[in-house]
Amino acid sequence: MFYYSRYPSSTMLKIYFPDVKFNRCITSQLIKWFSNFREFYYIQMEKFARAALADGVTSAEELTVTRDSELFRALNVHYNKANDFQVPGRFLEVAELTLREFFCAVAAAKDVDPSWKKAIYKVICKLDSEVPESFRSPSCLWEITHL
C-alpha cells in the first residue's frame, strides 16, 4: 500500500483493513508503521542523492529511478521482500522526484538548515495515488491468490 500512498489518513487505513477492529492503539500503530516506512524511504533518498553528488552528478535530470536501480532494489527488499506483486509505475516517478528533490536541496546546500527536509516532505505528501480496490482486506486478497 505504501507504493501507492505514503501518507494514508487514518480513515483510509480503516477502509483498507475492514477485517480489523480498530481502537486507539491499533490505529496509532498503523500510523506509526507508515511513519517508519517514510523514514526508511527518505533516508534512502538522501543517501543516494548524496552519493550521486559525490560521484560528480551535476544535474538532477541525470538521476532516474527504474526497476533496475539500486535505490529501487533497496526499497523493494524492505517493503516487498517476497517480490510478490508488481510495483506501480507511478511509484517510480514519485521516487525519482523525491531523489531529485533531495539532490537539488543538498546541491544548493539547503541542508545547513536543520529543518531543510520539511520543504521536501510538503512536496511528496501531495503525490499520493489512489490505492487499488483489490487491496481491501488482506485476508480476502490472500484467499484469492492462494485458492
Add this chain to the structure above:
DNA sequence: CCCCGCCCTG
C-alpha cells in the same frame, strides 16, 4: 485534550 507526523533511540 486528541490526533498526527517527525525525531531519536534501541
Add this chain to the structure above:
DNA sequence: CAGGGCGGGG
C-alpha cells in the same frame, strides 16, 4: 519496527 517525547493543528 516500537517507544517516548515534541511540536503543530483541530
